[in-house]
Amino acid sequence: MARRITRKQLKQSDEFVSTMDSMVIWLSGNWRPIAAGIGVVCAVALIWWLFGLWNHSRSEYASFALQQAVVIYEGEDSFGQLQPTGDPDAAEVVFLQVIDDYGKTDQADMARLYLARIHFDRGQTDAARDLLVGLTERHRDDVIGRLATIDLIHLRIAAGQANEVVAELEAMVVGSNPGLPRDVALYELGQLYMAEQNPVQAGEYFQKLMDEFPEFHFSQSQASVYAIAAQHDPAMLKAIARRLHEGRWEVTASHWVENDMNL
Structure with missing residues (x-):
């Protein structure tokens, strides 16, 4: 038996046909701006994709150029050296080019x-300070900013501001100054007090560091450090020996390597 179509169904069908007719008419009258809009979206997407490729390629070239400059500065075989063994004058030219x-x-x-x-090693402290301050301002929460903060600390200590630096580092330890991680x-x-010929105080900080941060990686080649530890804090020397056995302490160092590695 054939199914009867009600008036309501006929009305709904008419409304659907009318709606589709209206859409077709509207599309036929507006297809040009619609096509233009789609074209703009596609063009923007293509430009964004090409920019991403260009930016990635540029970043790779920049990294390669930087690495070349670092090799010139540190030397081909700088492992185990306290100071860079390369050519700072030649490296300066490449760094400036980067x-x-x-x-x-x-x-x-x-x-x-x-x-x-390089400026710091030459005694050009004002030039070094200007660069480091700029880096700490631009990179407040990343590795570059922290490395610049460490170098700025070393510069200030060399300039006779050790007391002020101690106060700031103490604030960083307790978390009231976010300059460096604890x-x-x-x-x-610890390094500062060791340089100030206060091995007992230095030992307290190093021991606290080893106890609280077992993953911290040490790298040290100065025989005087081990001699001082043996004389003033034999327990710390034993702790160093344990970490050496665990692979967490290396009897070697390069230019500012310790915190560069841990950051």
Whole structure:
């Protein structure tokens, strides 16, 4: 038996046909702006994709250029050296070129960090300070900013501001100053007191660092450090021996390697 179609169903069918007719008429009258809009969206997507490819390629070139400069600065075989063994004058030229070519990138700012170290080694403290302060302001919460903060600390200590630096590092240890992580601040305090011929105080910070941060990686080659530990804190020397056995302490060092590695 055939199914009867009600008036309501006929009305709904008419409404659907009418709606489709209206859409077809509207599309036929507006297809040009619609096509133009789709074209704009596709063009923007293509430009964004090409920009991403270009930016990635540029970043790779910047990283390669920076690495070449670092090798020139540190030397081909710098492992185990307390100071860079390369050619700082030649490296300076390459670092400046990286900055000129990639001025607003992280790679360029790393070049500025190394350039500051070259200035510091030459005794050009004002030039080094200007670069480091700029880096700490631009990189407040990343590795570049922390490395710049550490180098700025070393510069200030060399300038006779050890007392002020101690107060700031103590604030970082307790968390009231966000300049450096607690473990790095503890390490810097230990190094500072060791340089100030206060091995007992230095030992307290190093021991606290080893107890609280077992994953912290040490790298040290200065025989005087081990001699001082043996004389003033034999327990710490034993702790160093344990960490050496665990692979968490290396009897070697390179230029500012300790915190560079841990950051």
